[in-house]
Amino acid sequence: MHSRLSVHSVTFLGTPFAEQHSMWSALGLTRLSLIDSQLGEPGLVPLIEQHGYSVDTVYHLFESGDRLSRVIENAAALGTRVVYMLTGGRGELDWGQAAERFCAAVAPCLREAEHAGVALAIENASALYADIHIAHTLRDTITLAEMAGVGVCIDLFHCWAEADLGGLVERALPRTLQIQLSDYVLGDRALPARAVPGDGTIPIEPFLRQVLAGGYSHGFDLELIGPRIEAEGRFEAVRRGCEMVSTMLKRLGV
Numbered sequence: 001m002h003s004r005l006s007v008h009s010v011t012f013l014g015t016p017f018a019e020q021h022s023m024w025s026a027l028g029l030t031r032l033s034l035i036d037s038q039l040g041e042p043g044l045v046p047l048i049e050q051h052g053y054s055v056d057t058v059y060h061l062f063e064s065g066d067r068l069s070r071v072i073e074n075a076a077a078l079g080t081r082v083v084y085m086l087t088g089g090r091g092e093l094d095w096g097q098a099a100e101r102f103c104a105a106v107a108p109c110l111r112e113a114e115h116a117g118v119a120l121a122i123e124n125a126s127a128l129y130a131d132i133h134i135a136h137t138l139r140d141t142i143t144l145a146e147m148a149g150v151g152v153c154i155d156l157f158h159c160w161a162e163a164d165l166g167g168l169v170e171r172a173l174p175r176t177l178q179i180q181l182s183d184y185v186l187g188d189r190a191l192p193a194r195a196v197p198g199d200g201t202i203p204i205e206p207f208l209r210q211v212l213a214g215g216y217s218h219g220f221d222l223e224l225i226g227p228r229i230e231a232e233g234r235f236e237a238v239r240r241g242c243e244m245v246s247t248m249l250k251r252l253g254v
Helices: 017-027 044-051 065-077 095-116 138-148 165-175 204-213 227-232 234-251
Strands: 005-007 031-035 054-061 082-086 119-123 151-155 176-181 220-222
Touching: 005 031, 005 234, 017 044, 017 234, 054 065, 065 082, 065 095, 082 151, 082 176, 095 119, 095 138, 119 138, 119 176, 138 151, 138 165, 151 165, 165 176, 165 204, 176 204, 204 234, 220 234, 227 234
Parallel strands: 005 220, 031 054, 054 082, 082 119, 119 151, 151 176, 176 220
Antiparallel strands: none
16 A cells, blocks of 8 residues: 555544554555544554554544643644644625634744644635535635645545646645545435545545655545445455555555
8 A cells, every 4th residue: 555645534434443453554654644533542652652653633622722722732642744624614704704704813833833843724615614624625725724724635536626727726725734535426425425436436545646746745544435445345445545545646656
């Protein structure tokens, strides 16, 4: 399996760490993509130390600076590279007001994260998550990241159909710290409707070609959830996805 791949822990949500480790080991994965609630799991540190895993990213739903500070501290203790976030919802605010509120709230944590050696980022996510996020296009995500002084996590599933995707990716790349991959089968309405890379219509390999040519040097995280994944079986879906993306990366000379 390609060394730059990880599998988002939400893919195996509800599975004990020991069982997840068995899957990671069988897949040949060494990078971990965790959820902040997992950082306190008693078996996590011994697992990382014993098997030489690196914690590439930790997902966090932003609610307050105090809570983010605790996540930064716990993530830093594990040598985590990036904490990436959903921003929290806007409530009764318009987008600009909500963006300013987020920037002000996260600002005190920027120096703390830098001191701890942990980068902060935000990702793009569907407007279906408007109750917990305000950046629903890659364009808005880049704008907010530039305002807040944080990085970007590109979830290709949520932006592949945007106008001028190539231009947006070029703009995002200098601050892109993680990339998430999955596929979409046209006409699938069974949310969250993600598919194994290679099974759908998203132009994953051309996207990979662009980001690699643009100097992207970090990981690729597979986030595989939804009815298609469950029907096939999580492990089998992940195995096929990792093999497909590994093949793409090798074809691209990585």
